[in-house]
Amino acid sequence: MKTSTPARASGALTIGLCLVVALLEGLDLQSTGVAAPRMAREFHLAVAQMGWAFSIGALGLLPGAAIGGRLADKLGRKRVLMLSIALFGIFSIATTQVWDLNSLLAARFMTGLGLGAAMPNLIALCSEAAQPHQRSTAVGAMYCGMPFGAALAALIGIVSPGDESWRHIFYVGGIGPLLILPLLVVYLKESAHFVLAKSREMTHRESRSGVAHALWAEGRAGTTLGLWTSYLGTLIVLYFLMNWLPSMVLSRGLTRVQASVVQMMFNIGGGIGAIVIANMMDRIGRRFTVTGMYVGIAVALAVLASATGSVSTAFGGLLAGLFLVGGQSVLYALASTIYPVQVRGTGVGAAVAVGRFGSILGPLIAGQLLATGQSASVLVIASIPLIVIAAIAALLVIARFSRGQTIATAHQPDHA
Template identity: 30%
Template sequence: MKTIEVNQIIDNARFTRFHWMVTLLCALLLVFDGYDLFIYGAVLPVLMKEWGLTPVEAGALGSYALFGMMFGAFVFGPLADRIGRKKGVAISFVLFSVSTFLSGFASTPTEFGIFRFIAGLGCGGLMPNAVALVNEYAPKRARSTLVAIMFSGYSLGGVLCAGLGIYMLPRFGWQSMFWAAAVPLVLLPVILWKLPESVGFLLRQGQQVKARQMLGQVVPLEQLGADVHLVQADAKGASVPMLDLFQQGRAMGTFMIWLSFFCCLLMVYALGSWLPKLMAGAGYSLGSSLSFLLMLNFGGVVGAIAGGWLGDRFSLPKVVVAFFTLGTVSIALLGLNSPMPVLYLLIAIAGATTIGTQILLYANTAQFYPLAIRSTGLGWASGIGRTGAIVGPLLGGWLMAAALPLKLNFLVFAVPGLVAALAIGCFILWYSGKAELPSVSGAVARPVV
């Protein structure tokens, strides 16, 4: 019986059509996820007028979906380590698509908030599992780039949302934006057919035959007959306690990752929820305000792909620090009375260094934790980060209610970027002298510094 270590095969595999399939399928799922997450910012000015919402009430309503995302990340991340990432992704996709569609039938803010909370559960569950799946199958030399390409679908969803909003809101009303979310469900059979299951999960379940078949798609030229026994250095049982995230020298990294997620998602959702309304209040039309949201997400696409490319060639955490620093400066400058081309450029940079940096944080987190607790680590980081996402819309509502000058609003939004840069800087300093970290099984994981 020949024994083969799975991670070594995947890490050194040549890039194939299989890798593109996994990356693009997960990217497509995140397009729909991103559409769902940015839809509230697109319809917010209309909802505030139709339902007579105060800024504080509107901020609270925008946080309902983010509360759901927090719980969804906590639940579906660890759950996928037990039932499989493919099932976790499919359940999350159906949950947020159906709930978003039903949000279009809400007649009161309470009904709307309930549907948005349920949709948030699905969105929160999809992200960490999609990241973990792509990260697991990607060759080591292209891992950050593939995760970034996959996660750029999230920003494309925001671009799609803003573009449809410019066309659909004046013609068909805010409800049509939510009804359109049911269309992607026609792709569910394709997702169930083509999306692969985690090879690590298959091995933990003792499904050697299916694991060999799956690995045969990753390395088609490798001979994986019945005499081959697959093992995984950091695989363990189905039980994945959260305490593993703090063991074997990972405590400091876990805390700094959580803090950076909190700050980054606060900025992303503060801008995503309130940028159109802030710009409308500054005298821009609704169409122009939505074009700012479109530019924010377009910048997120560019930032994610560029950051992933830089992360594979340089230190990923150092790229994250640079992005956070640039994002802090660009957001702070948004409140100044700049010419329109400069304003668009600053918004694009802000999108690249907030939405794009969020994607890099997921990639860095996936590389920090060993495979057996990767979904758990991503789920908890995402869940803790969702508290920042919840604070973002609320903070915007409080600032709007206080009627502060525009530049002060953006200065407040910029402060978390500085805190996040310092957190990842501490992460780099703490692990820069450590060549490797023990994993939960005694194998080693190398810190990505």
């Protein structure tokens, strides 16, 4: 069935608006890493304390993703997304007013809560706005906003007026989301798939849409566990680098500007990888794409660990962003195809929430190990076994998906 021009235009507009939201989310997530050295000086924070500052925002992401995904299936993707944006915008601005470690932790936790709730809705909206053969590309196109937003945060760090200035980064990360809210009210359309699923549910009085049913029923248990494992392993490594890469570069004797350049290259690579690798999944299939993606991650980590100068470190950062951030967009796209539309928000939100354990553990464990004198290169190399486990889990998910054991759409066709 061909899609009408107005429907295609509406889908493109939805993906474009979600891309802008993802860009703002990526900027805010990276802001703490960029501002960390200056915040540490102002509040006299030790390395381990900065690890908590990184991880507390990720701690908010976890319940945010689970709750946001569940509410998306109950209240609608658009409504929950707007509430999420308002939350992380307000508390990003509140971060500029913190006065010590405790107030910083409180502001970043609430910001993370809003950021976490936004992502399952962004994934569901983009997946459901695209044609089935373009869903991975649509999710990747949205998700590329995350690393480009993070690169923007790094650029703000480079052009910052002085070593003591850091609050303006959070002003940008807070005012931007609040400014885009009116545009979402006017132009963002609720998912037609969600509207249809809710109308069917009301017509047939279907009530089997609880969390347990969404995640474990109709052959989805093995796939859910595999998906969770792949998210967890990949996000441990991704968030370790997102938060500690600037400090790691500085520890090698490079300058603050060079560290910001490396961070920017990491995020530029991530933006390219998010759209290119997700598009490859639509074109050449899931198994080959995911295999190549995880091999690329392992190679990138080895290059980054062995780099010494500014050029080789920047190249390692580019490769790591390309495959790690690009790989995460592929995992998001994969999750969006596994769960039927009536429980898609719950399923994706739960996977994102479990993965957020990795975003908490990565920076926190790295901070504790660095505080004991472990070198950053050793930590990067030690990340490779986690990547191997995540790769095996993702390939098992794809194998089950290919055999048709994880799609619960026999009774609920996924079309609007």
